[in-house]
Amino acid sequence: MPFNGAGxxxxxxxxxxREGFDPHAIQEKWLPVWDxxxxxxxxxxxxxxxxxxxxxxxPYPSGDLHMGHAEAYALGDVLARYWVQxxxxxxxxxxxxxxxxPAENAAIKRGENPRSWTYENIAQQKASMxxxxxxxxxxxxxxxxxxxxxxxxQWLFLQMFNRxxxxxxxxxxxxxxxxxxxxxNEQVVxxxxxxxxxxxxxxxxxxxxxxxxxxxxxxxxxxxxxEEGWPEKVLLMQRNWxxxxxxxxxxxxxxxxxxPVTVFTTRPDTLFGATFMIVAxxxxxxxxxxxxxxxxxxxxxxxxxxxxxxxxxxxATDREKTGVFLxxxxxxxxxxxxxxxxxxxxxxxxxxxGAIMAVPAHDQRDLDFAxxxxxxxxxxxxxxEDPATTGVATADxxxxxxxxxxxxxxxDAAIARIIEVLRERGTGDASVNFxxxxxxxxxxxYWGTPIPIIHCEKCGEVAVPESELPVTLPELSGDALRPxxxxxxxxxxxxxxxxxxxxxxxxKRDADTMDxxxxxxxxxxxxxxxxxxxxxxxxxxxxxxxxVDQYVGGVTHAILHLLYSRFFTKVLFDMGLVDxxxxxxxxxxxxxxxxxxxxxxxxxxxxxxxxxxxxxxGVDAIRLTMVFAGPxxxxxxxxxxxPTGSRKFLARAWRLAGDVTxxxxxxxxxxxxxxxxxxxxxxxxxxQAVESYRFNVLVARVMELVNATRxxxxxxxxxxxxxxxxxVEAVAVMLSLVAPYTAEEMWERLGNAATVMRxxxxxxxxxxxxxxxxxxxxxxxxxxxDRFDVAPDISEAELQSVAxxxxxxxxxxxxxxxxKIIVRAPKLVNIVAS
RNA sequence: GCCCCCAUAGCCCAGCGGUAGAGGCAAGCGACUUAAACUCGCUCAAGCGUGGGUUCGAAUCCCCCUGGGGGCACCA
Numbered sequence: 001m002p003f004n005g006a007g008x009x010x011x012x013x014x015x016x017x018r019e020g021f022d023p024h025a026i027q028e029k030w031l032p033v034w035d036x037x038x039x040x041x042x043x044x045x046x047x048x049x050x051x052x053x054x055x056x057x058x059p060y061p062s063g064d065l066h067m068g069h070a071e072a073y074a075l076g077d078v079l080a081r082y083w084v085q086x087x088x089x090x091x092x093x094x095x096x097x098x099x100x101x102p103a104e105n106a107a108i109k110r111g112e113n114p115r116s117w118t119y120e121n122i123a124q125q126k127a128s129m130x131x132x133x134x135x136x137x138x139x140x141x142x143x144x145x146x147x148x149x150x151x152x153x154q155w156l157f158l159q160m161f162n163r164x165x166x167x168x169x170x171x172x173x174x175x176x177x178x179x180x181x182x183x184x185n186e187q188v189v190x191x192x193x194x195x196x197x198x199x200x201x202x203x204x205x206x207x208x209x210x211x212x213x214x215x216x217x218x219x220x221x222x223x224x225x226x227e228e229g230w231p232e233k234v235l236l237m238q239r240n241w242x243x244x245x246x247x248x249x250x251x252x253x254x255x256x257x258x259x260p261v262t263v264f265t266t267r268p269d270t271l272f273g274a275t276f277m278i279v280a281x282x283x284x285x286x287x288x289x290x291x292x293x294x295x296x297x298x299x300x301x302x303x304x305x306x307x308x309x310x311x312x313x314x315x316a317t318d319r320e321k322t323g324v325f326l327x328x329x330x331x332x333x334x335x336x337x338x339x340x341x342x343x344x345x346x347x348x349x350x351x352x353x354g355a356i357m358a359v360p361a362h363d364q365r366d367l368d369f370a371x372x373x374x375x376x377x378x379x380x381x382x383x384x385e386d387p388a389t390t391g392v393a394t395a396d397x398x399x400x401x402x403x404x405x406x407x408x409x410x411x412d413a414a415i416a417r418i419i420e421v422l423r424e425r426g427t428g429d430a431s432v433n434f435x436x437x438x439x440x441x442x443x444x445x446y447w448g449t450p451i452p453i454i455h456c457e458k459c460g461e462v463a464v465p466e467s468e469l470p471v472t473l474p475e476l477s478g479d480a481l482r483p484x485x486x487x488x489x490x491x492x493x494x495x496x497x498x499x500x501x502x503x504x505x506x507x508k509r510d511a512d513t514m515d516x517x518x519x520x521x522x523x524x525x526x527x528x529x530x531x532x533x534x535x536x537x538x539x540x541x542x543x544x545x546x547x548v549d550q551y552v553g554g555v556t557h558a559i560l561h562l563l564y565s566r567f568f569t570k571v572l573f574d575m576g577l578v579d580x581x582x583x584x585x586x587x588x589x590x591x592x593x594x595x596x597x598x599x600x601x602x603x604x605x606x607x608x609x610x611x612x613x614x615x616x617x618g619v620d621a622i623r624l625t626m627v628f629a630g631p632x633x634x635x636x637x638x639x640x641x642x643p644t645g646s647r648k649f650l651a652r653a654w655r656l657a658g659d660v661t662x663x664x665x666x667x668x669x670x671x672x673x674x675x676x677x678x679x680x681x682x683x684x685x686x687x688q689a690v691e692s693y694r695f696n697v698l699v700a701r702v703m704e705l706v707n708a709t710r711x712x713x714x715x716x717x718x719x720x721x722x723x724x725x726x727x728v729e730a731v732a733v734m735l736s737l738v739a740p741y742t743a744e745e746m747w748e749r750l751g752n753a754a755t756v757m758r759x760x761x762x763x764x765x766x767x768x769x770x771x772x773x774x775x776x777x778x779x780x781x782x783x784x785x786d787r788f789d790v791a792p793d794i795s796e797a798e799l800q801s802v803a804x805x806x807x808x809x810x811x812x813x814x815x816x817x818x819x820k821i822i823v824r825a826p827k828l829v830n831i832v833a834s
Numbered sequence: 835g836c837c838c839c840c841a842u843a844g845c846c847c848a849g850c851g852g853u854a855g856a857g858g859c860a861a862g863c864g865a866c867u868u869a870a871a872c873u874c875g876c877u878c879a880a881g882c883g884u885g886g887g888u889u890c891g892a893a894u895c896c897c898c899c900u901g902g903g904g905g906c907a908c909c910a
Contacts, residue, residue, distance in 0.1 A: 233905080236838065240906060247910080265910060278910090319908085344908095351909045358910085364835095365908055435909050558905090628858070630847060635903090640846050642859050649858080652873090685856095697848065700857035707857090714874080777853050782891055784853060822890055828852050832890045 020658075021651040023618025026745045030754075031130065033744075039757045040084065040135040042091035049089035053545050054080040055524055055584075057553030057561075058095045061121035062102050065128045067593040067600065068554070070610050071636060073134050074626040074738070075590050075695065076552040080135045081737045082690045085761040091545055092135055093527040095142035096122050099150070099516045101179060104447040104481055111478035114447040118145055128611075132619055133740045135757070142530040144519035145447070149526065151470030152536035153518055154452040156568075158463050159575060161453070165211045166441075168461065171350070172282065173440060175203035180483030181444045182207060184515060187560070202307070208451060208512070209438040212567045216242055216434040219566055222581050229586035231633070234558045241559050243435025248419055250357065250428040252277060252330040254341070257292060261285065261330060261341075264352030264433050267362065268422070269414035272403035273380035274357040275370065277330045277341045278323065280349035281306055286326070289341060293327030299343055306345045321346060321369040332357075333427035334418070335404065344369065352433050360393065367393040378402065381411070439564065441515040446473065446481050446488040448513030456500035456507040465501050471509070487511040520561055521568040524548055524583060539577055548584045555589040562587075588693055591635040593626075600638075608638050620739035621647035627738050628699040650742045653706050653735060656728050657746035661719045664751040671723025673768075675716070678708045679727045680768040686734055687761065695738075702734045725750070730762045778803050779830040785812040796823040803829040 043049060056076040059069060080092035096118075103114035110117065122143060129136065142149055160166040174183040178198040182205060187194040212219075220242050223235050247266035254261055263277065279286045281303050290299035302324040323344035330341050346365055347356050360370035361379040367387055370377055377388035381398045400406040405421060406414040422428030442451065450471045452464040464471055474495035481488050490496055490511035500507040525537040528545055532538060562584070569583040592599060595606040613622050624646040629636040668676065682705045689697040709727040713719045729750060736743035736756045747756035773789040776799065786808040790799060800823050803809055813833060820832040 233838065237905060240837080243906095243909065245909075263910080267910080321908090346908045346910090348909065356910045363910070365910075368908090433909080555904090628846095634840095634847090637846085640859085642846090645859060648872095655873090694848085696846095696858095697856075700848070703857050710874085775853075779852080779891070787853070820890060822852090824852065828891090830852075830890055 021654045023620060023647065023650070023741065026741045027131070027619055030741055030744050031133075033754055034133075034757075037755050038138070039755050040080070040090070040092060040137050041139060042093075042137045043089040047089045049087055051545055052083040052088040052090045052550070053524075053548045054083065054090055054092045054550045055527075055548045055552070056092075056094065057551070057557065058097050058520070058523065059125060060097045060100060060102075061118055061125055063121055064124050065132070065610055067608055067610050067613075067638070069125075070132065070622060071593050071626045072552060072554065072590050073129065073132065074623045075588065075632050076550075077133075077135050077623075078627060078690065078695050078698070078737045079550050079552065079588075081740070081757060082687075082761075084135070084757060085733060085736070085759070086687075087760065091140075091527070092137055093140040093142075094129065094134065094136040095140075095523060095527065095530075096125070096144065097516065097520055097523075098122065098143045098145035099448045099513075099519055101181075101445060101447070104445055107447075107477060108479065108481050113475060113477040114481070115145070118143075118447075131614070132623070135740075140527045140530050142523065142526050144516070144523065147470045147472050148531070148533075150449040150519070152522075152526065153449040153514060154464070154469050154471060155466060155536055156522065157449075157514070157518070158452055158466065158469075160210060160571065161463055163571075163575075165214070165571060166208060167211065168206055168208050170204060170206045172202045172204050173207055174200045175205075176200055179445075180485060182440060182442060184440050184517070184560075205442075207440055207442040208453075208510075209440050210567075212439045212564075213434060213436055215567050215570050216244070216436050217432075218570055218581075219436075219563065220244055222566070222570070225582045226584075226587075230584075231555075231587065231589055234555065234562065234587065234589065237558045238563055241436065241563065245433045245435070247431060247433065248415075248422065248428055249353070249431040250422060251333060252339075252357065253333065254289070254292075255329045255331065255338070257289075257328075260427075261289075261355050262353045262428075263355045263357045264431060265357055265359075267359065267411075267415075268418045268428070269400065269403075269406060269409075269411055270359040270362050270380050271332065271334050271357065271418055272400075272406065273359040273361050273378045274332055274337075274339060275360060275376045275378050276339050276358045278344045278347045278356050278358055278366075278369070279326070279341065280347040280354040281323075281343040281345050283349040283354040285354055286343040289326045289328045290343070293341075295325065295327045298324045299326060302343065309345075321365070321372050323369060323373065325373075333425065334421065340375070342369075342373070350437060351435070361387045362393050362395055364393040364395075367391065380406075439515075439567075441518055442512040443515055444485070444487040445483070445513055446476055448516060449518065450489065451510040451512055451514060453510040454498060454500055454507045455510060456503060456505060458505055459500055459502040459507075462500055462502050462507070468501075487513065489513070517560055517564050521564040522572070524565070525572075525578075537577075542578050546578060547580045547582060550586045550588065551584040552588045552590065554592070558589070588632060590632050594635050594637045596639050597637060613643060617643040617647050618650075618741070620650055620742045624650065624699065624739050627695045630696055632693055632695055649703060649706070650735075650739055652710070653702075653731055654742055654746055654749075656706060656709055656713070656731065657749040659713050659719045660725050660728050660750055662722055662725045664725075666722045666725050668722045668726035671726060672712065672717040672721050673723075675708065675712045675721070675723040675727055676765075677768050677771075679705060679723070679730050679762075680764050683730050683734070683762045684764045684769060687764075690737070698734070699738060702731060705731055705734075726762075729759075732756050733759050733761060774826045776803070776826055777828055778806065778809050779828065780809070780812050781832060782830070785809060790826050792826050794826045796825045799823055799825045800829060803831075 056073055080090050083090045098118050103118045106117040107114040157166055174188045176183050176193040176198055178196045188200050193200055245266050248268035249262050249264055251260040251262050290296045323342045326341050326343055328341040329338050331338060358366035360367040360377045362381055380400055380403045382401050383394040387393045397411040400409050400414045406417055409417060419430045452471045454462045456462050474492045476488055496509050496511055498507055498509055528541040529538045565583050570581055572578045573581050595608055600607050621643050625641050625643045629641050682701045686698050686701045705727060712724055732743045732746040743756045771792050774792045775787055776790045777784050778786040786806050816833040818831045818833045822830040
């Protein structure tokens with residue numbers, strides 16, 4: 001007995017050869033032709049066709065393309081190719097997100113500069129994309145690691161710097177010990193580094209930030225524009241991330257201190273129930289108050305304890321509350337009550353004011369703390385149970401008690417009233433807070449965009465003059481790149497030591513590089529004009545092409561990249577460089593490619609190699625498999641799909657083209673009407689399927705048409721009928737979205753000139769969409785009793801009388817009187833009889 | 835703990851108020867073949883996770899529960 005897999009493989013090859021469908025041969029045949037024709041070069045400014053900007057998220061060049069790329073680019077391709085067929089001037093560009101850590105790590109290992117590894121991988125990916133028949137416009141390629149690109153990163157940074165949107169501050173930042181760099185808030189997932197999964201620690205550093213929080217409200221408001229075009233899930237994630245909370249700021253006087261302490265609360269109505277105050281243990285305020293209260297040692301000890309705990313430990317939800325009394329008291333501004341001030345780590349230093357009023361009766365965290373440290377619990381919203389005994393804080397709406405002027409009010413009224421009271425007394429006001437933090441962009445690594453700032457002892461932070469951009473990376477390689485906790489650039493003495501552009505004195509360049517998310521926050525604009533030497537992008541072209549009509553990429557970027565791009569767009573709008581406020585009108589998130597229920601990985605041993613799949617089944621079969629596997633948003637389990645089946649179908653479609661005997665240009669109007677109706681209906685439905693992202697349905701429709709045409713040729717009107725040619729040409733055009741090699745080969749077999757990609761979508765004849773007859777069903781009390789064919793345009797009255805004349809209906813009805821008759825012409829008559 | 839999404843033949847999935855099925859995989863049968871593969875044709879199957887509600891009518895809308903997936907997670 002031959003080995004199963006091998007046996008199957010060999011016989012399949014033999015069969016293909018005999019049948020003549022050889023995917024690999026047609027790949028070799030058409031690639032050079034397409035290179036020549038460049039069917040996807042986007043039109044210029046004067047192109048009369050309406051524009052469509054289809055954008056795939058650009059890849060990071062970490063080795064060759066994998067199955068995930070294959071899916072994403074197959075899906076983006078369906079959309080781009082569809083709009084070309086529909087007569088649009090489509091721009092479908094690609095580039096490389098080419099800065100980043102893996103290149104640097106590879107360079108250290110290989111004793112080289114990261115450039116070589118990066119460009120090798122780009123070349124490999126580019127070759128694979130070409131083979132994979134991606135419909136990219138190869139004249140617009142960009143690499144973010146090219147000085148011609150990152151020079152404009154620096155320019156943009158300086159614009160933000162000049163507008164006060166880029167600033168430097170000291171703070172405790174997320175530090176990944178394994179990547180040896182700081183991380184943005186968004187790059188820390190459950191206390192771990194998003195990239196390497198190592199535990200993240202805190203470090204006090206002076207770093208560059210972008211003031212994204214200034215745009216928090218607009219980032220929220222403008223989501224209204226995206227409700228139609230973006231997945232609800234992504235909008236929800238962004239809303240949660242921005243985390244707007246409405247509440248009030250309340251000033252509490254501190255005994256023995258001139259300055260009051262302000263707290264932020266979403267429940268100012270519970271102010272009368274505040275029984276203590278908490279300040280974040282790691283805030284400067286805590287240190288100050290400890291000094292005032294003489295509790296410096298206690299505070300310092302506690303702080304040390306807290307610092308020793310990792311973020312992961314800190315985030316355990318069932319963790320016991322800890323804290324220390326600072327020996328200071330605050331005065332509740334509305335009732336004059338004297339309450340103790342504690343420090344704890346459950347209050348965050350960088351959210352709100354870093355201090356809270358604790359209302360244990362109505363906030364679970366505060367209650368846990370109160371019970372642990374025997375602090376009083378005061379109920380101010382009436383409830384059946386007493387939180388102090390149940391241990392469960394009540395957060396429901398209800399009648400306020402023990403609250404002076406708020407007594408008897410419900411929550412909404414009480415909030416409104418207390419804000420009035422606070423305003424009158426000048427001790428507080430309504431306030432809004434966001435969870436979103438400013439974006440930390442400094443990275444202590446080499447392979448990124450140098451921050452174009454010079455530090456001068458006399459002049460401070462000085463912008464590098466625009467005329468001196470780009471600030472290029474010095475040549476470093478191998479061990480010089482090894483992480484030392486400070487940027488490798490700091491050790492490049494010749495590079496880092498410079499003169500101050502303002503005073504001409506000795507000065508140092510900023511040695512950090514930018515987060516690579518900076519690079520990808522505006523790359524979609526650079527595609528317009530990637531070789532532009534005088535501007536980041538052409539403002540006129542931006543008016544013409546932007547916003548992106550269709551963006552395709554993984555949901556992994558739901559927050560980071562998409563939020564940053566939205567932010568950049570608003571900044572550019574404010575600068576008057578673009579005339580839109582949202583960069584991506586429609587967004588499609590493709591799922592992942594899995595194997596046996598889990599993500600593929602070398603360590604798991606369930607890796608499916610794209611190149612091997614392409615070798616075994618051909619490019620078209622793999623593309624088809626990706627598209628046909630299910631809805632694009634769903635994950636594809638490679639165990640559930642059949643590339644062999646895809647290939648069989650392609651061969652079947654291809655054979656159709658060889659059977660057609662009519663000449664090119666034959667008038668389809670002389671063809672068989674029944675087949676023409678099928679063709680036009682399917683073409684019509686296929687267009688709808690593509691436009692609503694139901695690509696799997698598109699494929700199913702094409703299969704349907706292939707089946708119908710096969711039948712027409714073999715046992716129907718025969719291969720010479722003009723309707724058969726029309727059907728097969730329609731198959732080729734529709735298939736060109738998914739399986740371009742096969743489609744092109746079919747097109748040629750049909751006697752047409754290349755290329756099928758620009759053949760144009762079949763004009764659907766609406767007269768052919770009307771069915772000859774529709775089957776009508778008759779229900780009696782919900783049960784189907786009869787069915788018969790009627791004209792599709794039958795009137796309701798007519799249909800009703802036809803139904804009642806039917807033998808089966810009269811029989812079923814007997815002599816029962818109908819109490820209600822519902823007629824939905826032409827498909828249904830429902831008779832209710834009781 | 836909070837929020838969101840999903841559940842249709844053995845499997846992947848269409849259908850999203852009106853006859854449960856578009857398509858594929860798998861399975862079975864037949865034709866072709868010396869035989870097999872390939873190809874072609876035919877067949878097979880679920881009553882739509884559970885329970886309730888709305889409706890003349892529910893896979894489709896609403897609520898509960900179960901099971902799976904995802905997001906957030908001391909954000910005051």
